[in-house]
Amino acid sequence: xxxxxxxxxxxxxxxxxxxxxxxxxxxxxxxxxxxxxxxxxxxxxxxxxxxxxxxxxxxxxxxxxxxxxxxxxxxxxxxxxxxxxxxxxxxxxxxxxxxxxxxxxxxxxxxxxxxxxxxxxxxxxxxxxxxxxxxxxxxxxxxxxxxxxxxxxxxxxxxxxxxxxxxxxxxxxxxxxxxxxxxxxxxxxxxxxxxxxxxxxxxxxxxxxxxxxxxxxxxxxxxxxxxxxxxxxxxxxxxxxxxxxxxxxxxxxxxxxxxxxxxxxxxxxxxxxxxxxxxxxxxxxxxxxxxxxxxxxxxxxxxxxxxxxxxxxxxxxxxxxxxxxxxxxxxxxxxxxxxxxxxxxxxxxxxxxxxxxxxxxxxxxxxxxxxxxxxxxxxxxxxxxxxxxxxxxxxxxxxx
Numbered sequence: 001x002x003x004x005x006x007x008x009x010x011x012x013x014x015x016x017x018x019x020x021x022x023x024x025x026x027x028x029x030x031x032x033x034x035x036x037x038x039x040x041x042x043x044x045x046x047x048x049x050x051x052x053x054x055x056x057x058x059x060x061x062x063x064x065x066x067x068x069x070x071x072x073x074x075x076x077x078x079x080x081x082x083x084x085x086x087x088x089x090x091x092x093x094x095x096x097x098x099x100x101x102x103x104x105x106x107x108x109x110x111x112x113x114x115x116x117x118x119x120x121x122x123x124x125x126x127x128x129x130x131x132x133x134x135x136x137x138x139x140x141x142x143x144x145x146x147x148x149x150x151x152x153x154x155x156x157x158x159x160x161x162x163x164x165x166x167x168x169x170x171x172x173x174x175x176x177x178x179x180x181x182x183x184x185x186x187x188x189x190x191x192x193x194x195x196x197x198x199x200x201x202x203x204x205x206x207x208x209x210x211x212x213x214x215x216x217x218x219x220x221x222x223x224x225x226x227x228x229x230x231x232x233x234x235x236x237x238x239x240x241x242x243x244x245x246x247x248x249x250x251x252x253x254x255x256x257x258x259x260x261x262x263x264x265x266x267x268x269x270x271x272x273x274x275x276x277x278x279x280x281x282x283x284x285x286x287x288x289x290x291x292x293x294x295x296x297x298x299x300x301x302x303x304x305x306x307x308x309x310x311x312x313x314x315x316x317x318x319x320x321x322x323x324x325x326x327x328x329x330x331x332x333x334x335x336x337x338x339x340x341x342x343x344x345x346x347x348x349x350x351x352x353x354x355x356x357x358x359x360x361x362x363x364x365x366x367x368x369x370x371x372x373x374x375x376x377x378x379x380x381x382x383x384x385x386x387x388x389x390x391x392x393x394x395x396x397x398x399x400x
Contacts, residue, residue, distance in 0.1 A: 055143050061095045061129040064088075073124040081130070091133040097125035156363070156370045164371050186219075193218040200239060208241050210306035229253075244341070247351040257355035262348040269320055271345070276323035279344050280314055283325045294335040295328035302337070322346055 066072045071085050072094060081092045134142070167175050196218045201209055221235030230252040237249055245265050268275075285292055302308045317323065324344035328335045341347045368381060 054146055055139070057133055057139070059132045059134055061131050063098065064128055064130050065126060066128045067124075067126040070124070072128060072130075073126075088130060089132055089135075093131045095129040095131050098127045098129055100127055156366050160367060161370065161374070164374055168371075168375055186223075189222060190216060190219050193222065204239065205241070207309075208239075212239070213306070244346055245349040247353070250353045254354040254356055256353060259352040261351040263345060265349050268322070268345060268349040272320050272322050275345050276317065276321060279323040279325050282343070286327065291328050291330065291335070294330075295326065295337060298328070298335055298337050299326065 069085055069087065071082055072088075075081065075094050077094050077096050079094055081088050081094060083090050193216070197216055200217060201212065204212065215238075217235050217239050220238075221232060224232035224235060233249070234251070242248075245268060246261070263271075286295075299308065303310060322344050324346060325340045327338055327340065329338050330336075371381060
């Protein structure tokens with residue numbers, strides 16, 4: 001019964017747009033595991049993270065007529081077929097009951113099979129999808145034809161591959177002309193939209209004006225629409241201010257992964273005084289006076305930049321205010337302030353429908369390797385690293 005219910009939930013999820021994880025590394029066309037597969041190819045997969053196996057032990061489920069095999073007709077789904085049923089290879093398992101077209105039977109039929117041991121054979125399902133294990137020799141033959149992950153092509157997206165091919169296979173000067181024309185068009189569009197940008201920023205709330213000062217949101221949205229990006233509405237969401245609580249808007253870009261909020265926003269508001277008092281009471285010195293000083297200085301810099309307001313006394317907090325503790329994370333010679341929204345239960349009141357994926361240095365490595373794999377001869381790639389001059393480092397540096 002549990003297996004039948006789980007199968008019904010799975011079928012509903014697939015019909016609602018859920019992407020089934022690839023069974024092996026050869027079945028990754030949907031790209032949901034591209035980041036992990038690229039990490040595997042680059043040899044930098046973090047400990048504890050897994051990717052699909054190179055090759056599964058199973059063939060694709062096959063449709064069989066089972067009206068002459070009562071042992072299979074009354075078998076719970078996902079169970080191994082008894083070895084006494086010799087019409088299937090040993091180790092085969094029942095995936096699901098279907099009709100003659102391979103469509104899943106209604107759950108009532110499955111429940112009938114589970115509960116009625118003396119049911120008439122004429123009422124039992126006559127077709128089923130059966131999982132057949134690979135023969136050992138076939139498994140070895142297939143494994144020998146695979147490409148080792150280290151030698152596989154990187155998954156960097158069709159647009160990036162098109163850009164690489166247009167440079168490698170086309171006229172280099174024409175490619176540069178296209179780049180220059182894009183820059184010229186960008187400057188022209190920025191000038192045309194200046195009045196719209198000013199009007200948009202003037203209508204924002206004061207705190208949004210401070211944070212979004214200088215951001216060309218109208219130009220951003222226009223470029224998203226012209227490029228056909230699926231989530232062009234992100235420009236409007238940015239102009240309105242991204243919410244911290246409740247259900248966050250879907251992107252239509254990232255793979256689906258539902259994570260509902262634990263707390264309702266009304267509960268968070270009602271408990272805000274208690275949560276804030278607990279956060280303030282638990283906030284104390286880190287034990288490293290230099291780290292505390294750097295954290296305070298970094299916070300005051302954000303205040304001067306207009307990203308924060310304050311400082312305030314605890315008695316000045318308005319009703320319903322949520323206090324989140326802050327700590328510092330030292331990265332080389334720079335301290336990065338981190339706001340702990342988990343401690344203040346803000347994260348508990350936030351729901352996600354997407355599995356957010358943030359690009360990192362791995363994506364740059366993937367792009368470089370993909371370019372090298374698609375280049376003729378030995379490519380010589382160069383780039384520019386742009387750093388802030390106030391850190392005592394040149395504003396640009398040539399990196400071979």
